[in-house]
Amino acid sequence: MTRQWLADPELMCVPHRNAEHAETHMFVTKMLNSTSLQGYRDNSQFFGAKYLEFRHNLLTFYLPNHQTPIEITELMETKYPLVHPNYEDYSDSIITLMDRCDNCRIKMVERLGIKWSL
């Protein structure tokens, strides 16, 4: 499933960082094809073209051999306006990652001191 996470990439495992990076490029393709991304927005998985650019560039800090810049056009920004994530979006994103992935959870529990029991 294509989605953008809201977690600090520092607290994500390498496969999740890499997958999210690949998914930012998939979202660009969807925008170029004028695909509706409303469903992703409604599910807190996409926050507009500008957020996508921010997230992509943030993730590239963790990809030393990155060679796939993205280009966000004004038309994309108009069609896919920025949606500021709210508290629920952040907590949902982080809880979903911790729930799905042992390696992300271990990093988050260690670094953030989150108490987590299954």
Ligand SMILES: [Zn+2]
């Ligand atoms: Zn890239």
Ligand SMILES: [Zn+2]
């Ligand atoms: Zn993970």
